[in-house]
Amino acid sequence: MTQSVDPSVYLSDLQKNQKGIIRQCSATGMLKQKLLSMGFIPGAEIIVLRNAPLRDPIEIGIHDCLVSIRRSEAALLKVEMSC
Numbered sequence: 403m404t405q406s407v408d409p410s411v412y413l414s415d416l417q418k419n420q421k422g423i424i425r426q427c428s429a430t431g432m433l434k435q436k437l438l439s440m441g442f443i444p445g446a447e448i449i450v451l452r453n454a455p456l457r458d459p460i461e462i463g464i465h466d467c468l469v470s471i472r473r474s475e476a477a478l479l480k481v482e483m484s485c
Contacts, residue, residue, distance in 0.1 A: 411483060414460070414476035416450045422481030423447055429478040441465040442479055 410425050424446045429437055441464050442448075451468065452461040459470040 410480045412477050413479040413481050414473045421449045421484045425482050426480040
């Protein structure tokens with residue numbers, strides 16, 4: 403029996419300048435609609451640009467835009483790390 407390893411992590415776990423591809427959004431309701439409308443859709447490439455001094459919010463580069471989201475919101479987005 404082989405175990406499959408899930409290579410994805412949460413967006414909130416990425417460090418500055420790390421890149422990833424969004425795989426899943428666990429948010430519900432209005433928050434999910436907000437994240438999807440800002441471009442956080444499965445398959446979208448992202449890069450973490452900055453963490454605020456107290457680590458909240460996070461500045462993300464996505465679809466040639468800069469977006470700041472709370473760490474709690476980023477914890478709802480699963481990403482696959484990329485180079």
